[in-house]
Amino acid sequence: MMNVSQSISRLIYKFSKAIKNDDGTKRKNVKPIYVDQNDLDALKNIVKWVNDQKKESISQQRMFAKIFIKKLEFEIWRTSSYEMALEKIQSELSVSLESHYKSFRNEMMMFNFDMACQMVGVPADLDFKKGITVDERKSHAKEVLKCIKDNEIELKKEIISEHWNEENTNTRLNDLISDLINNYGDRH
Numbered sequence: 273m274m275n276v277s278q279s280i281s282r283l284i285y286k287f288s289k290a291i292k293n294d295d296g297t298k299r300k301n302v303k304p305i306y307v308d309q310n311d312l313d314a315l316k317n318i319v320k321w322v323n324d325q326k327k328e329s330i331s332q333q334r335m336f337a338k339i340f341i342k343k344l345e346f347e348i349w350r351t352s353s354y355e356m357a358l359e360k361i362q363s364e365l366s367v368s369l370e371s372h373y374k375s376f377r378n379e380m381m382m383f384n385f386d387m388a389c390q391m392v393g394v395p396a397d398l399d400f401k402k403g404i405t406v407d408e409r410k411s412h413a414k415e416v417l418k419c420i421k422d423n424e425i426e427l428k429k430e431i432i433s434e435h436w437n438e439e440n441t442n443t444r445l446n447d448l449i450s451d452l453i454n455n456y457g458d459r460h
Contacts, residue, residue, distance in 0.1 A: 274313065276317060276318060278314070279313075279314035279321075280314075280318060282310065283315065283318075286311055290305045334457075335452070335453065343361055344357055347360050373442055374438075377441040380441065381433075384436065388427055392419065392423040394416055394419045395415050395416055395419065
């Protein structure tokens with residue numbers, strides 16, 4: 273049985289003979305390629321090797337594969353399109369890890385601020401799909417601003433809190449990720 277290098281060499285030689293003369297110049301009339309069992313075995317050997325490499329890569333990245341599959345399922349349901357879901361994931365993967373850390377930090381700061389607003393009674397956003405009038409929107413905005421002003425000190429504490437500063441966020445995420453890798457990285 274041929275190894276992968278021999279298989280590749282055989283097919284390159286066979287294909288080259290079909291389009292080049294013995295001296296390396298291009299043939300004016302391309303010869304048809306006649307495939308024999310050795311050629312087919314060579315191609316099967318290469319395909320098997322490629323598939324084995326893919327399996328090995330996935331086996332070394334099982335956690336990534338699991339999370340990818342769940343994220344793909346989620347995005348397919350969200351977008352109703354396999355292609356759009358895959359594009360969304362590829363877009364997220366092309367962003368630097370540092371940018372993901374920063375985005376997470378910003379989201380957590382906004383989440384904490386929203387929670388603080390709810391705790392002090394800042395009215396929730398209106399549902400604009402229900403035909404809210406302009407006057408109702410203005411009244412709601414005034415009510416929100418008044419509540420924010422009345423609770424300004426408490427809300428500012430939440431905004432400038434050290435809880436989600438860059439160092440704390442990075443440390444927390446690093447700890448979480450490391451724990452997940454340690455606890456689930458080798459499991460199948």
